[in-house]
Amino acid sequence: MNNLSELHLDALAEVFSIGAGRAALSLSEIVGDEVRISVPFVQVINSKDINSTTLSLNSGRFGAVSQHFSGPFNAEAVLLFTEEQALKIVSDMMGSQMSLEELAEFEHEAMCELGNIILNACLSAMADILNFTLESSLPDYTVASADEILQRLKANSNQPYVMVLHIDLAIEKRHTAGNLVFLLSSASLDNLITHVDQFLGKIS
Amino acid sequence: MSEISLKPFDMNDIFNTLNLGVCAVDADGKVLLWNDWIAKHSGIKETDALNKPLDQVFSEPVSPSFLTAIKNTLTYRLPVVLSTALHRSPLPLHNISGADQQPTRMYQSITITPIQSQQNESCCLIQVTDSSTSIKREKMLRAHSEILKKEATTDGLTDICNRRFFDAHYEMAVADAKRQKYPLSIFMIDIDYFKSYNDHYGHVAGDDVIKRVADALKSQLSRATDIVARYGGEEFVLVMPNLPQEVAEQFAEKLKSAVFNLAMPHIKSQPFKQVTISVGVCTGIPENNDNLLNKADTALYQAKVKGRNQCICLPLCEAEEYLEQ
Numbered sequence: 001m002n003n004l005s006e007l008h009l010d011a012l013a014e015v016f017s018i019g020a021g022r023a024a025l026s027l028s029e030i031v032g033d034e035v036r037i038s039v040p041f042v043q044v045i046n047s048k049d050i051n052s053t054t055l056s057l058n059s060g061r062f063g064a065v066s067q068h069f070s071g072p073f074n075a076e077a078v079l080l081f082t083e084e085q086a087l088k089i090v091s092d093m094m095g096s097q098m099s100l101e102e103l104a105e106f107e108h109e110a111m112c113e114l115g116n117i118i119l120n121a122c123l124s125a126m127a128d129i130l131n132f133t134l135e136s137s138l139p140d141y142t143v144a145s146a147d148e149i150l151q152r153l154k155a156n157s158n159q160p161y162v163m164v165l166h167i168d169l170a171i172e173k174r175h176t177a178g179n180l181v182f183l184l185s186s187a188s189l190d191n192l193i194t195h196v197d198q199f200l201g202k203i204s
Numbered sequence: 205m206s207e208i209s210l211k212p213f214d215m216n217d218i219f220n221t222l223n224l225g226v227c228a229v230d231a232d233g234k235v236l237l238w239n240d241w242i243a244k245h246s247g248i249k250e251t252d253a254l255n256k257p258l259d260q261v262f263s264e265p266v267s268p269s270f271l272t273a274i275k276n277t278l279t280y281r282l283p284v285v286l287s288t289a290l291h292r293s294p295l296p297l298h299n300i301s302g303a304d305q306q307p308t309r310m311y312q313s314i315t316i317t318p319i320q321s322q323q324n325e326s327c328c329l330i331q332v333t334d335s336s337t338s339i340k341r342e343k344m345l346r347a348h349s350e351i352l353k354k355e356a357t358t359d360g361l362t363d364i365c366n367r368r369f370f371d372a373h374y375e376m377a378v379a380d381a382k383r384q385k386y387p388l389s390i391f392m393i394d395i396d397y398f399k400s401y402n403d404h405y406g407h408v409a410g411d412d413v414i415k416r417v418a419d420a421l422k423s424q425l426s427r428a429t430d431i432v433a434r435y436g437g438e439e440f441v442l443v444m445p446n447l448p449q450e451v452a453e454q455f456a457e458k459l460k461s462a463v464f465n466l467a468m469p470h471i472k473s474q475p476f477k478q479v480t481i482s483v484g485v486c487t488g489i490p491e492n493n494d495n496l497l498n499k500a501d502t503a504l505y506q507a508k509v510k511g512r513n514q515c516i517c518l519p520l521c522e523a524e525e526y527l528e529q
């Protein structure tokens with residue numbers, strides 16, 4: 001955490017913005033409409049301090065898509081949307097083909113796909129730009145409160161750091177904000193910093 | 205003894221017995237694997253598919269997002285899912301339900317994962333599952349739930365909305381009017397001397413009166429935003445957004461006339477000797493603790509006191525009332 005400077009965070013936000021651009025392109029292709037995704041900022045938080053308040057998440061139910069990434073950089077990446085947002089995004093993506101009620105059956109799978117597109121795009125952009133290769137598990141989707149999801153993440157790993165990406169996703173005129181949460185082991189964070197340093201060294 | 209012979213099954217048998225489509229393509233998109241499931245549902249034999257570019261194997265086009273997903277998996281080595289919801293039917297695969305029936309296009313869920321060939325080539329494995337059954341089940345359940353939902357919110361005798369529906373609708377209508385600052389009108393309606401009607405003509409005839417009054421009230425509504433519900437025994441309630449006070453007053457008179465014009469005899473009802481209603485209306489833009497329903501009920505009570513077959517309209521705003529007094 002101490003080693004990660006503003007410069008590092010800015011560089012990461014830049015890298016993820018490129019990934020977000022790729023994700024937006026894929027989503028636009030599926031929706032047949034312009035989709036814009038941006039990453040306004042990146043935070044790294046000590047996982048002890050992470051809860052729904054520090055992430056400014058409300059008390060509603062959340063849909064969480066998670067994938068385990070491994071390589072020089074090991075992380076569980078989780079994309080969080082409120083359940084309402086998730087349904088709206090999916091219904092927007094599906095156009096007028098289906099009503100909100102009809103979505104229930106498909107929501108799970110469609111959210112997996114949406115999360116998969118965004119997570120893959122962000123991670124592959126990072127791998128591309130910072131020059132390493134990653135492997136990943138298939139996406140999982142769960143619905144629970146933000147604290148339940150965060151508790152589960154913390155219980156499943158003793159990773160000391162959490163990297164949080166705030167994401168804005170807009171389909172046509174509708175804006176939806178989501179959070180992409182990465183759980184990082186300290187070794188992973190060190191490796192990540194090394195790669196970011198190499199990247200910064202190359203461009204400066 | 206070699207290790208192979210210890211294996212209880214030939215993996216090829218397993219591969220071809222799977223109730224799931226499995227195929228693999230190499231870095232150039234050429235087919236390396238093609239199991240029996242895929243052959244059966246595509247109508248393309250393994251021998252005709254192997255070593256051909258996947259998009260040229262089929263006679264019909266493959267969806268562009270499927271091809272993008274393959275390209276992404278081959279480039280970035282990350283797994284991709286294609287959901288039924290967003291893609292429906294990316295590959296031209298079909299289900300044949302009966303000999304004389306046309307094959308139907310299959311709804312699919314697809315998973316694409318990076319895999320390495322034994323020659324260390326970067327390939328990808330494509331798994332296809334049939335989601336047609338779950339879609340069919342979902343449609344059936346939805347149809348059932350539509351029927352149940354309608355039954356749960358409809359009054360059995362009159363076929364208009366029931367009290368349960370009204371309670372939920374009223375709360376939403378008030379919240380909407382409050383937020384968007386438009387007036388909401390609540391009409392409380394009661395059939396005059398209904399107890400005497402039941403006592404004199406019997407309950408079957410009484411039920412018939414309730415039905416006919418409900419029909420008469422319903423026939424007066426023309427906007428999709430308006431609802432009429434059975435509030436209790438012989439009581440009805442109408443919720444109508446966006447009516448100026450004077451229009452609401454005129455509408456109450458129309459409701460009263462509609463029932464009067466049914467000309468249903470009621471010997472015990474003085475002085476008209478026919479079935480009439482009393483109407484209490486309250487119109488206003490709801491604010492914090494305003495209770496339109498209570499006010500409409502007060503208006504109905506006043507209409508009863510005033511001699512029945514009457515309409516009384518009260519504004520929601522207390523101040524106006526004080527001024528009148």
